[in-house]
Each structure stands twice: as structure tokens, then as C-alpha cells.
Amino acid sequence: MTTRTKLEVVSTEAAPAAIGPYSQAIKLGGLVFTSGQIPLDASGVLVEGGIEEQAHQVFRNLKAVLEEAGASFGSVVKATVFMKDMNDFATVNGIYASYFGDHKPARSAVEVARLPKDVLVEIEVIASTDVE
Secondary structure (H helix, E strand, O other): OOOOOOEEEEOOOOOOOOOOOOOOEEEEOOEEEEOOEOOEOOOOOEOOOOHHHHHHHHHHHHHHHHHHHOOOHHHEEEEEEEEOOHHHHHHHHHHHHHHHOOOOOEEEEEEOOOOHHHOOEEEEEEEEOOOO
């Protein structure tokens, strides 16, 4: 008989609630798959400012969701960064590095035509709770 692993919904009030038919993250065994986080504060209000303010808010949201799932930036194995303008890459990259430190997960970074609520950046990650 095969043992099946149950999907767990991850939800925290420390990050904005999902604004559609999705979860902040899903945990499957030791893996955590976050939904793309955009720069809304925990109450769902878009942060004011440009790419720096928006990127920092995205990372605060990711941190809250990861912590709720029992993970951290140090346990991220893959990140995907969506930007409205690739000219913001250097700024986002610097902010990204400040949150990950010496840890360097696999990553993709792409420019997209449009993001939800016309934000400048959205980031999703995959993490493991089985990392030391």
C-alpha cells in the first residue's frame, strides 16, 4: 500500500491574504511552494514608493509565509523574480542579496508585460523544511 502525502495550506496574517482562488503557500512533505508575493502590506494595501520599497515589502511577505511554513530564506532552493522593467534588475538583485546573504538558491529573473495591481515586482520561491 502506498502512503500518500497530504497537501497543507499555509496561511499567515503577517502577509496579505490571497486575492484570488489560491493560497499564500502550499506545503507538500518537506517542500514549501509560495505563491507569488506582491508588495501589499499585511492588510492588503499596496506600499507607496518605487522598486526599492516594493521589493522590500515582497521580501517581508515571503519571510512571513516561509516562517509560517517552518522554512526560511536559508532553506529556499529556487526563486523566480518577475519584474515590470528589467532596468530594475540591479536594484532588485541588491535587495535580493541582502535577504539571502551567502545563500544562493537557483533563480530565474524575467521581465513581464504586466503584474497584478500593476506592481513593479513579484517573487515566488520553493523552500525545504528539511534543510539544516
